[in-house]
Amino acid sequence: MPPPIGLLAGHGRFPIVFAEKAKQLGLPVVCVGIRDEAPPELIPLVDRFYWTGILRMGRMIRCFKREGVEQIVMAGKIHKVKMNTPFRFLRYLPDWRTVRWGLARSRRDNKDDSLLLDLIAEFAKDGLTFSSALDFCPELLVKTGLLTKRGLSSQEEADIAFGWSLAKEMGRLDVGQSVAVREKAVLAVEAIEGTDQAILRAGTLCPRGGVVIVKVAKPHQDRRFDVPTIGCTTIESMRKAGARVLAIEADQTIVIDQEQTIALADKYGITIVAKGRDL
Secondary structure, three states: OOOOEEEEEOEOOHHHHHHHHHHHOOOOEEEEEEOOOOOHHHHHHOOEEEEEOOOOHHHHHHHHHHOOOOEEEEEOEOOHHHHHOOOHHHHHOOOHHHHHHHHHOOOOOOOHHHHHHHHHHHHHOOOOEEEOHHHOOHHHEOOOEEOOOOOOOHHHHHHHHHHHHHHHHHHHOOOOOEEEEEOOEEEEEOOOOOHHHHHHHHHHHOOOOOEEEEEOOOOOOOOOOOOOEEOHHHHHHHHHHOEEEEEEEOOOOEEOOHHHHHHHHHHHOOEEEEEOOOO
16 A cells, blocks of 8 residues: 555645545545644544644654655645734744754745745655645646636726736735736735735725736746635635636636635626636
8 A cells, every 4th residue: 555645734625625535546644734724624534633733843744754654745724824923932832843943944034935945845854745736636726718607897807917917926026826906006915814815905995896806826836835726715705805806827726616616706796717827
């Protein structure tokens, strides 16, 4: 029997979808779930499950090695905003491995790519490598085209083109993957709060609605982590914000529960369109 696949699980449906696909493929999965992030529904879907704190890197590594894991995938969001709460180190209590890792990288910035590449390098010291979850479920990536019933107006097309280059630049700077625009004016740029909160903020800044959301991959996207992802929660946030259009990058964006997500968008009269890298 091949060694089990490791799953380092954060928030959302993506870890569940991955675990279900691995089960279909007959692949054993050992999951280490980040406490207060990973969904408990994962537990019956995997062969072994361990909870861990977000700053317990030593425990993560030990759990995977104990089960014979050699290859790991990341799936799910980690809400970095929690790391800005008061007394964060007392609350999350890092283990010694994490403390040493943090001291070694103390002069580095804390952008997503910087943190995650450094984490991957730390796991590699113990012979643990990371792969993309998309190696196992490539069908999650959306293809080019209009996904919903409602089409686009000429103004919305212009807003998409305007927002696309801005979103790409934000991705290049590793700030965020999404921007919200209306009539070629930027309403909100995603940062540490994540896409859903950025959408809701745009709604408060443009109460008349008609907001266009553009979400793209980084220019040199590492598919092992932070792949652009949307789902039903994205559509619900758009409804609350009065957003009418969601433009995503084809072949670079994951649509979780695609059938249900598109049906929900159609119900609310929201357009989802997947554009090529160069529009």
